[in-house]
Amino acid sequence: MAHLFEALKLRDVQLPNRIAVSPMCQYSCTDGMANDWHLVHLGTRAVGGAALVFTEATAVAPEGRISPQDMGLWSDRHIEPLARIVRFLHEQGSFAGMQLAHAGRKASTRRPWEGEGLLPESEGGWRRVVAPSAIPFSETYPRPQALAEAEIHEVVDAFAAAARRAARAGFDVLEIHSAHGYLLHEFLSPLANRRDDQYGGSFENRTRIVRELVAAVRKVWPERRPLFLRISSTDWVPGGWDVEQSVELARQVRALGVDLMDCSSAGIVPGAKIPLGPGYQTAFAERIRREAGIATGAVGLITEPTQADHIIRTGQADLVLLARQMLRDPHWPLRAARELGQPQSWPVQYLRAAPPGSPARKPIEAGIVSSSRS
Numbered sequence: 111m112a113h114l115f116e117a118l119k120l121r122d123v124q125l126p127n128r129i130a131v132s133p134m135c136q137y138s139c140t141d142g143m144a145n146d147w148h149l150v151h152l153g154t155r156a157v158g159g160a161a162l163v164f165t166e167a168t169a170v171a172p173e174g175r176i177s178p179q180d181m182g183l184w185s186d187r188h189i190e191p192l193a194r195i196v197r198f199l200h201e202q203g204s205f206a207g208m209q210l211a212h213a214g215r216k217a218s219t220r221r222p223w224e225g226e227g228l229l230p231e232s233e234g235g236w237r238r239v240v241a242p243s244a245i246p247f248s249e250t251y252p253r254p255q256a257l258a259e260a261e262i263h264e265v266v267d268a269f270a271a272a273a274r275r276a277a278r279a280g281f282d283v284l285e286i287h288s289a290h291g292y293l294l295h296e297f298l299s300p301l302a303n304r305r306d307d308q309y310g311g312s313f314e315n316r317t318r319i320v321r322e323l324v325a326a327v328r329k330v331w332p333e334r335r336p337l338f339l340r341i342s343s344t345d346w347v348p349g350g351w352d353v354e355q356s357v358e359l360a361r362q363v364r365a366l367g368v369d370l371m372d373c374s375s376a377g378i379v380p381g382a383k384i385p386l387g388p389g390y391q392t393a394f395a396e397r398i399r400r401e402a403g404i405a406t407g408a409v410g411l412i413t414e415p416t417q418a419d420h421i422i423r424t425g426q427a428d429l430v431l432l433a434r435q436m437l438r439d440p441h442w443p444l445r446a447a448r449e450l451g452q453p454q455s456w457p458v459q460y461l462r463a464a465p466p467g468s469p470a471r472k473p474i475e476a477g478i479v480s481s482s483r484s
């Protein structure tokens with residue numbers, strides 16, 4: 111049996127394989143609302159056989175969007191269009207993951223295909239962009255205002271409120287986005303956090319907001335559903351956040367109810383030298399898994415089935431998350447199964463195209479995420 115196709119149980123969620131669709135911003139919403147694009151985009155990846163399909167970074171507050179077109183979950187209005195997507199993913203046998211985010215000093219920017227950097231108010235941007243400290247990401251980005259302590263508590267509350275809505279929408283897995291130079295990562299990294307109160311300075315202080323947030327989210331996120339934390343395992347810059355701190359953070363949040371560390375890297379400052387190559391971040395997942403004793407996800411230039419299987423087989427990570435390869439090939443999990451000689455269940459509608467003897471896809475059992483079990 112290829113290890114990539116072994117089940118993975120996290121709390122009450124039993125993933126049928128180790129393949130997840132990594133969160134990917136689509137910059138295609140109006141007022142944060144999911145729409146048909148998201149149903150088709152995420153739904154296609156579920157048809158393709160990924161065990162877990164993540165939404166894009168979904169803002170917990172309007173000012174926490176990267177661009178005006180980001181997805182949001184700051185109000186109850188956002189729930190139903192997302193619930194529709196969750197129902198479709200479940201019908202395809204995939205679990206649904208929600209990534210909650212706040213863009214911090216990288217907010218109020220243009221979506222990538224419309225340029226880069228600051229989006230002025232006259233073009234739909236917003237006046238107040240917030241961060242731990244009043245230091246912009248770069249000259250072309252908004253100049254943020256430092257959050258007051260009371261506002262930090264409001265951010266924590268906003269994550270918890272959005273987590274509650276994600277549960278109501280039926281999501282099975284929740285991920286807190288604390289990577290890629292967005293708000294929570296900005297608190298973690300000494301390169302962006304120059305505060306001298308209890309949220310800045312020492313490791314304990316810089317990581318405080320993440321601990322508070324995990325605790326607040328865990329209180330409202332159903333106990334039987336898994337919670338992931340995505341981090342930038344290193345800033346790739348001397349004097350920045352590094353893998354040693356990531357290991358220590360993983361130990362701390364594990365005790366607070368995080369089930370899996372999703373190990374990405376970079377994004378806090380422009381121009382970091384990143385040794386890009388196949389699986390270039392996998393070593394972080396391996397080290398955090400070993401030293402912090404927590405499940406990890408590996409992400410970053412994982413493109414080949416044998417590569418992904420090797421990562422799971424050799425215990426470097428418990429899950430692989432694929433982003434761009436899933437855009438190129440939404441049916442990657444089905445192809446991986448074929449290449450690795452595994453039977454893989456197909457949607458009944460597609461069985462005539464499947465290898466002979468392929469089993470039909472089973473929907474996620476109703477009840478796995480019902481309130482009686484949550």
Ligand SMILES: Cc1cc2nc3c(=O)[nH]c(=O)nc-3n(C[C@H](O)[C@H](O)[C@H](O)COP(=O)(O)O)c2cc1C
Pocket residue numbers: 132133134135136166167209287289290340374409410411412431432433434435
């Ligand atoms: C179009 C696109 C949008 C992305 N949006 C997000 C996002 O919303 N949240 C996030 O954590 N990472 C985001 N990422 C990063 C991916 O999840 C992933 O970590 C990165 O692309 C490396 O994986 P890959 O080599 O498989 O593409 C995005 C990447 C792409 C290509």
